[in-house]
Amino acid sequence: MPAPVALAGGRTLTVRPVSAGDVEALLSLYRSLPETDLYRRFFQAHLPPRTSIERMAGAALRGDIGLVAEVHEPDGTVRLVGEAACAVLPDGDGELALTVAPSARGWLGPYLLALLCDEAAARGLPNIEADVLQDNHPMLALAQARGYATMDHSECPSTVRVVFNSVGRVPTWPPGHDRRRVLVEVPGARWHAEAEARAAGLRVLVCPGPTSRWCRCPAVAGRPCPLAAAADAVVDAVDPDTSEAGRALLRAHHEFHARTPMLLEGPPAAAGVLDRLLELLPPPPR
Numbered sequence: 634m635p636a637p638v639a640l641a642g643g644r645t646l647t648v649r650p651v652s653a654g655d656v657e658a659l660l661s662l663y664r665s666l667p668e669t670d671l672y673r674r675f676f677q678a679h680l681p682p683r684t685s686i687e688r689m690a691g692a693a694l695r696g697d698i699g700l701v702a703e704v705h706e707p708d709g710t711v712r713l714v715g716e717a718a719c720a721v722l723p724d725g726d727g728e729l730a731l732t733v734a735p736s737a738r739g740w741l742g743p744y745l746l747a748l749l750c751d752e753a754a755a756r757g758l759p760n761i762e763a764d765v766l767q768d769n770h771p772m773l774a775l776a777q778a779r780g781y782a783t784m785d786h787s788e789c790p791s792t793v794r795v796v797f798n799s800v801g802r803v804p805t806w807p808p809g810h811d812r813r814r815v816l817v818e819v820p821g822a823r824w825h826a827e828a829e830a831r832a833a834g835l836r837v838l839v840c841p842g843p844t845s846r847w848c849r850c851p852a853v854a855g856r857p858c859p860l861a862a863a864a865d866a867v868v869d870a871v872d873p874d875t876s877e878a879g880r881a882l883l884r885a886h887h888e889f890h891a892r893t894p895m896l897l898e899g900p901p902a903a904a905g906v907l908d909r910l911l912e913l914l915p916p917p918p919r
């Protein structure tokens with residue numbers, strides 16, 4: 634675990650693994666959240682039952698990761714101000730949960746997330762996945778800053794499933810190659826044909842390409858992109874005519890991923906793009 638962090642006013646922040654004795658402190662943390670934050674964390678606007686919190690506190694017993702952040706006051710009182718957890722998923726990735734007390738926001742979220750990623754990497758979990766409400770801008774900003782791709786979008790509630798690597802600049806494909814892999818690069822990381830493509834049996838990851846504020850695109854930084862290199866096809870929907878980043882991406886694909894079939898799309902988004910993609914792809918794995 635990291636060394637204690639000195640805070641203003643003689644206070645100290647420590648981070649340690651969660652334990653069974655943390656149930657009451659976790660409940661206090663969740664009680665301190667406004668309804669919006671409770672909904673963002675639990676997808677319901679009320680506290681989860683105590684049994685769920687006890688389960689969280691027992692993360693280590695199941696082989697999952699759970700961390701808590703505490704502020705130690707000069708008078709000896711201790712307050713739990715954050716929690717970060719990662720449950721091991723069947724695909725070998727980790728499923729993220731993260732909460733920071735409103736009074737401690739501003740830097741603790743990215744700090745706890747970085748520690749959780751280090752722990753996940755040490756356990757051999759390549760990526761972290763999470764369902765995030767589409768209006769949860771602070772959480773989306775954290776995911777974007779770590780170099781995310783999107784795995785799916787849902788409505789009612791409106792969520793996006795994000796994935797980012799525990800150590801590297803971009804996530805990796807899930808293990809096994811049971812479905813044809815399509816990497817789509819489009820600003821905003823939402824592709825108009827993704828649902829159709831998934832319904833057609835393709836595994837689709839959508840990345841925001843190099844135009845976002847948090848660009849972590851390895852290709853533009855002069856290195857191969859592991860997602861593009863291991864894809865069966867790339868759809869590049871980043872306009873090369875209006876941005877230098879779009880041109881750099883195209884050059885990088887030619888230089889590093891020349892063997893991966895590529896479809897250039899718009900803007901505007903093209904009708905019939907899925908048919909063109911299916912023609913370009915190799916036959917499905919048997």
Ligand SMILES: CC(C)(COP(=O)(O)OP(=O)(O)OC[C@H]1O[C@@H](n2cnc3c(N)ncnc32)[C@H](O)[C@@H]1OP(=O)(O)O)[C@@H](O)C(=O)NCCC(=O)NCCS
Nearest residue numbers: 670673674731732733738739740741742743770771772774
């Ligand atoms: C998500 C959460 C853990 C983030 O922790 P935090 O300490 O607030 O993190 P920060 O204050 O550093 O904010 C994270 C990023 O969001 C940005 N941000 C904050 N509020 C924002 C807003 N309203 N719109 C857009 N971006 C926003 C910050 O600028 C920062 O990005 P930057 O590092 O590029 O500047 C915290 O807000 C929280 O506990 N939310 C409620 C529970 C939750 O949503 N959990 C995640 C469930 S998946």
